[in-house]
Amino acid sequence: MHLTVKLFATYREGRFEIADLEHPDGSTVGSLLDALAIPRAELGFVLVQGRHVELDTPLAANTTVSIFPKVGGG
Amino acid sequence: MDKLPQPPLANVAERYSRQVRFPAIGAAGQARISASRVAVIGCGALGSAAVDLLARAGVGEIVIVDRDFVEISNLQRQVLFDEADAAAQIPKAVAAANAVGRINSQVKAQPLIADATSSNIEEILTGAQVVIDGTDNFETRYLINDACVKLGLPWVYGGVIGASGMAMAILPGETPCLRCIYPEGQAAGVLATCETAGVIGAIVSLVAAVQWAEAVKILIGDHQHLGRGLATFDLWTNDYLLATGFPRLADCPCCAQHRFDYLEARHTSQTTTLCGRNAVQVSPGHPLRLDLAELGRRLASAGAVSISPYLVRLGVDGHEITVFADGRAIVKGTADLGTARSLYARYVGV
Numbered sequence: 256m257h258l259t260v261k262l263f264a265t266y267r268e269g270r271f272e273i274a275d276l277e278h279p280d281g282s283t284v285g286s287l288l289d290a291l292a293i294p295r296a297e298l299g300f301v302l303v304q305g306r307h308v309e310l311d312t313p314l315a316a317n318t319t320v321s322i323f324p325k326v327g328g329g
Numbered sequence: 330m331d332k333l334p335q336p337p338l339a340n341v342a343e344r345y346s347r348q349v350r351f352p353a354i355g356a357a358g359q360a361r362i363s364a365s366r367v368a369v370i371g372c373g374a375l376g377s378a379a380v381d382l383l384a385r386a387g388v389g390e391i392v393i394v395d396r397d398f399v400e401i402s403n404l405q406r407q408v409l410f411d412e413a414d415a416a417a418q419i420p421k422a423v424a425a426a427n428a429v430g431r432i433n434s435q436v437k438a439q440p441l442i443a444d445a446t447s448s449n450i451e452e453i454l455t456g457a458q459v460v461i462d463g464t465d466n467f468e469t470r471y472l473i474n475d476a477c478v479k480l481g482l483p484w485v486y487g488g489v490i491g492a493s494g495m496a497m498a499i500l501p502g503e504t505p506c507l508r509c510i511y512p513e514g515q516a517a518g519v520l521a522t523c524e525t526a527g528v529i530g531a532i533v534s535l536v537a538a539v540q541w542a543e544a545v546k547i548l549i550g551d552h553q554h555l556g557r558g559l560a561t562f563d564l565w566t567n568d569y570l571l572a573t574g575f576p577r578l579a580d581c582p583c584c585a586q587h588r589f590d591y592l593e594a595r596h597t598s599q600t601t602t603l604c605g606r607n608a609v610q611v612s613p614g615h616p617l618r619l620d621l622a623e624l625g626r627r628l629a630s631a632g633a634v635s636i637s638p639y640l641v642r643l644g645v646d647g648h649e650i651t652v653f654a655d656g657r658a659i660v661k662g663t664a665d666l667g668t669a670r671s672l673y674a675r676y677v678g679v
Contacts, residue, residue, distance in 0.1 A: 263563060264493035265521040272566055297520055299511065300559075306574030321570065323561065325511060326488035326495050328523045328604050329375040329465040 256280050256316035258287070263323045266293060278314065285310035287320060299323040341435070345387050358549035359387065363435075365548045366390040368457040370445050370473055372421045373397070373604075374528065375487045376463020377409035377428075378537030379544075383436075383461075384429040386545065390437040391429060394453055395421040395463075396444040396610065396657060397603070398640065406530035420639045420653075442639060443655055444612055445469055447592050450476045459544045460484035465523070465604035468591070471514060474499070474507035475592035478584050483547045485540045490526050492565035494536035495572075498543040498555050505575045506584040510559065514590075522604040532564050600666040608661040609669035611677075617656030624652060624677070631676060643676060652677055 261273045270291060278287055284301050288310065301308055302321040314320070341363075342349075349359045367388050369376050372395035383391050399407070399414040399421055409428040410421070419427075422440035429438035445453060445464075450472055454460060460477055462485060464470055470486065477484040478501040486507060487496040499506050539560055546554050558573035582588045601610045625636040632645035643650045648662035650672055658677055660669040 261568070263561065263568070264490050265526050268526075300572065300575070302570070302572050302574075305570060305572065307572060307576075308574075321572075323495075323572070325467065325520055326490050326493060327465065327467050327470075327520045328490040328526075328528055329371055329373055329463055329488060 256314065258314065258316070259319040260287070260291070261319060261321045262291075263321065264326055265297070266322055266324050280316070282314055283310065284308055284312045284314060284320070287314060288322065291322075293322060297324040299325040341387075344435075348386060353551060353554070354545070354549060358545075358551075361549045362545060363387050363389050365458045366392065366456050367459055367461060367544060367548070368392040368394065368454050369461045369463050370394050370450075370453070370469065371463030371465060372409070372425045373403065373463060373465055374406040374523075374530070374533040375489065375537050375540065376461070377407045377421070377425055378533050379461045379463060379487075379540050380425050380429060380438075381408055381432065382537065382541040383544075384433045384438070386541070387433065388436060388548075390439060392439045392441065392453065392457060393422045393425045393429075394441045394443060394445055395425070396442070396653070397421050397659065398651065399424050402606075406528060406533045408530075408534075418637070418640070418642075418651075423639065442653060444610070444657055445472060446612070447472060447594050448616065450592065451480065454480060454482055457482065459547045461540050461544055462486045462488075466601065467511070467514075467520070468601070470507060472591040475583055475589040477501055478506055479587070479589055479592060485543045485547075487536045487540045489528055489532045489536050490521055490523065492529050492532050493561070493563045494532040495559055495561045496536050496539040496543065497559040498547065500547075500552070500555070501584060504557075505577045506581060508583040509578045509581050510575055512578065512581070522602070529564070532562065535562055535564065600669055602664055602666070603659065606661065607664050608659055609663060609666055611658045611660060611669050611673040613656040619652065619654050619656055621652070621654055628676060645676065646672070648672055650676055 258276050345359050372393050398418045399410045401415045409425045414424040420442045422442045426438035426440035483500050485498045558571045561570045621641050625641045628634045628643045635642045641652045651659045
């Protein structure tokens with residue numbers, strides 16, 4: 256299925272800012288993170304179409320997935 | 330030299346006239362702002378930007394808590410401080426309170442040179458109507474979250490890194506708390522810091538502005554206009570997104586079960602790496618009041634020592650150890666916790 260994936264803050268380093276990707280049908284948010292080698296220890300939250308989702312949420316085609324690390328500086 | 334005419338500082342109505350003309354605030358809102366007390370925990374980049382806005386808005390009393398001192402590398406983004414503060418290495422809480430006095434002498438600034446810990450956080454927050462997060466680490470944020478949920482006190486989270494930032498108001502019992510958003514505690518040494526990833530001043534201004542606005546809405550009772558989500562920003566790629574849909578977790582250890590893991594630990598970690606610095610803070614983990622003059626005399630045989638009313642600094646073995654009156658030390662020249670603990674034990678004593 257086709258997904259638009261947006262990465263934020265430090266997750267962009269060595270990856271991308273925004274990309275159109277193909278990902279297996281029926282897969283979950285967690286599997287997308289695995290495919291992108293996103294380390295869980297830094298994970299803040301994931302949004303689909305701007306709304307928070309859990310890692311076991313099934314992904315739907317043609318949606319925008321936004322992935323944020325925890326942002327801790329101040 | 331002739332003195333310049335003094336502005337009519339006593340004319341409160343004129344001072345806040347533009348803010349009062351903003352209908353959402355008005356005279357009643359201004360009165361509530363002027364009668365309020367806000368605690369700002371951490372006065373680095375976000376904290377100093379928030380204090381600046383709070384002081385100009387006429388918040389009655391601002392409690393400013395910070396454990397660190399001003400350095401030249403702060404000035405790019407920490408708007409309350411200047412070169413003189415950095416040259417004199419003034420504690421940030423004191424420098425910020427001094428700046429508040431120059432900006433708005435009608436505001437009472439209460440500086441506290443201290444680390445916010447489980448031992449003191451509830452006392453620090455007593456009497457505040459809202460708390461602003463100016464910290465640079467999640468351990469302290471979880472502690473603030475615990476204390477605010479326990480006390481039923483609203484607080485406003487903020488975080489920045491690079492050109493990215495986020496902010497969200499947390500109303501205990503009404504909106505998701507920090508542990509609903511980030512259920513797991515944060516392991517040390519995992520997250521990027523300002524040192525590794527950098528940070529630009531403009532994102533600090535933006536996030537602090539959101540924190541200020543949310544705090545003022547809370548102060549004047551305008552909950553209707555609070556953001557219903559986590560506001561996220563990237564100033565370099567122009568991504569501005571309100572993240573919504575966060576639930577209040579039914580099993581949240583903090584706001585559902587009222588298990589305050591960070592508050593009830595009764596001691597925070599003994600060592601903390603400092604954001605943006607090759608440095609470690611070592612805390613004695615118990616209340617302490619050092620005689621700095623005596624400590625300075627004792628350390629003089631070990632290396633180059635300088636003393637101010639607020640701190641003692643020792644240069645030794647390629648490191649710089651700055652000790653505050655509450656027994657905390659900032660060990661510069663290492664990011665290794667064990668090295669810092671060892672230096673602390675060797676020179677400050679445990």
